[in-house]
Amino acid sequence: MYHPLDSGWTLTLLRGDRPEHCAAVDGGIPATVPGVVHTDLMAAGLLGDPFIGDQEAELAWIGLSDWRYRSEFTWTPSADDSRADLVVGGLDTVATVRVNGQVVLETANQHRSHRVDLAGVLRGGRNDIEVDFRSPVEWAREREAVLGARPHAYVHPFNAIRKSACNFGWDWGPDFATSGVWRPVGIEEWSGVRIASIRPVVDLVDGVPHVDVHVDLEWQDDDTREEVPVVVSVAGAVAHSTARRDHPLVVSLDVPGAEPWWPRGYGDANLYELVVTVDGGGEDHTRSSRSIGFRSVDVDLAPDQDGSPFTVRVNGRDVYVHGANWIPDDVFVTRITPESLAESIADATDAGVNLLRVWGGGLYESDDFYDICDREGVLVWQDFLLACAAYSEDAELWDEFEAEAREAVTRLTSHPSLIIWNGGNENIWGYVDWKWRPRLGGRTWGEGYYTDLFPRIVAELAPTTFYSEGSPFSFSRYAHPNDAAHGTMHIWDVWNARDYDAYRTHRPRFVSEFGYQGPPAFSTLESVVRDEPRSAFGAEMLAHQKADQGNVKLERGLGSHLPEPRDYDDWHWTMQLNQARAVAFGIEWFRSLFPLNRGWIMWQLNDCWPVVSWAAVDGHRHRKPLWYELRRVSAPRLLTVQPSLAGEGLRVVLHNDADEAAAGTLELRRETLDGTVLETSSVDLVVDARSAGSVAVDPLLATPENPAKEVLVARSSTGERALWFFADDTALDLDLALDARARAVPGGYEVAVTAREVTKDITLLVDRVDASARVDSSMVTLFAGEEHVFRVTAPEGLDPEAFVGDRVLRSANDLVVRARTAAA
CATH class of the missing domain: 2.60.40 (Immunoglobulin-like)
Structure with missing residues (x-):
């Protein structure tokens, strides 16, 4: 039986330079568990909305302080000598837990859960629990001094602490380093044997759904009998077995009555309830159930004449990836709910996205996230949580990485949506290209995690998922990790240094990051930015633009595409428009390269607060113009006009990412902006399912008489339309009509x-x-x-x-x- 400890908590400042108006925390204020210090301060009226204006510097004291969460609870011992465990879902981050004054747990990893036997600690009647948190910023600095300084992005040494990296600030997120009991805590009573974990490993064996169910049991004590019966059932298949103390148990079932699980656009996301019972399953701790789906996963990396691909294959079928990168859905992650996750994932599915990449600077998400992806047929690429930094391989961190990785893989293996585990974000690329080696001076930088620890854990615990050493990665020690011809690549010269036209200089096999910035909805900006007069370079505006020289890059990125904005209102609309066009431009180019290109993952789907960023959906859940363009260019059939790959002329490409062939007539017209038709042609176009076809454009259609007044229109009788303007908008004779x-x-x-x-x-x-x-x-x-x-x-x-x-x-x-x- 589980007893939640979710009431009666207080929060007290143990050490820190608090402002005078927060004096109440010296004596304790009401606290919420799960929660973090910032949200408790807000609830107590000691802190307003921290997103308004520029408050990061004045709120830095919170992350520099030590804190205590405390509660009292009543405990009545069971008459049957049950064991009582303290179950801690997650602590953020460096914590000491005391029950009745006795230290029962010390931890320094946000990404782990813990279970502690409270024998000899609990007492009948009143008990107290305290959780003391060290300052995450100070702890990270202290550990960096011990482990040795290593390169990392941004200000704080997040690579010296096992905490969500972006919580210390990123180029789209604020520096609000949190502390708190961020996942549920409670006491579980149990006796005899309990199910510690269930790890179903699914596959399709010669087309037949199959599952190996790894059952990990814990015995209460040495007096518990040596063996217990175990029953596993799923989709009408039932297997009986016997578990013995200190012997791993694997129960294997063929499940011929089940249908495969398919990603969106390829079939139904079929799910079945897996039930495991031990010793009759009469208690909560002897019965476990979860939904599983049957699928096989492979990624084709076989060298070809163009290099080596990265082709995702599910159940033997190649899947073209329309993807989006995912960051934590709120700066204060304890505010995320199953309902809010469902809304955000619907932003992906409504836009035609079939894969979400859970980025390595964030979190292993809650089961709710993966459950929704399972139901919706959304593929998940899961990073291990390392990003944009070199990491020590000393035992202090190695042991934590191993423990958190084993827990995460064990927990998430049951989700059919999770098909790829990735070693980390941009760390291998960083080692090669970002001048880390002279700064490291021979110290370890994380290679052992990517090439040894993580692949061993995935091979052991999730052998039917794919493992990638990093993103980007070329899957060859002799190729640059961001080589367009091999594996996955990130494209960041566009945005950082080059106009979005430069997407056409790349011919990537698979793009796992690319994107372009734009402001959020106007009302979202107005909710937090109060500069007078409003300005793209006002102090509060720049507090909500975290990218280096971000608004300068926005203006430079207009190139000749759009005119310089005349005022703040025009700035807002111009930059939203340019963002939408830039990302759509890139995706249309990538899709036009099919089958050379096998997918893309745009940066990024969501925001965690109101900010100028790469997101398609802003922090107040407004779908930006980018989102609507993402929906258009993610449609199963995309018609696009592109330059000829031979170097001269134009071509019309139809990428048909659907199960039905597209057959019809393609009509081409060169016409004036007021609708006068100048030249026409038509051709029959047949494109097989999951394929692409192209047509060269006749020079009479591709060559304008007056570029400022003409447009090429391609229309397919199957409903698609594509446009080619012969000049940028700044040179077009556009009017208000x-x-x-x-x-x-x-x-x-x-x-x-x-x-x-x-x-x-x-x-x-x-x-x-x-x-x-x-x-x-x-x-x-x-x-x-x-x-x-x-x-x-x-x-x-x-x-x-x-x-x-x-x-x-x-x-x-x-x-x-x-x-x-x-x-x-």
């Missing part, structure tokens, strides 16, 4: 827009009317005579005309016209 009308309808509002000539990337910034408003579509380009209806979900009683105001209804055209008018 849009009519709009709005009306209230049940559940919200409708806005109908009609174009009189080409109007590019029409978007409603509906949150400028009401922060809760949402819209169903965005980034819509209309030709002369075309109409589009936007459907807005928003509270009743708003003025419909507000949705067609000139700061709400935006397009690329209005930016061009405003710049042209200002220059006249």
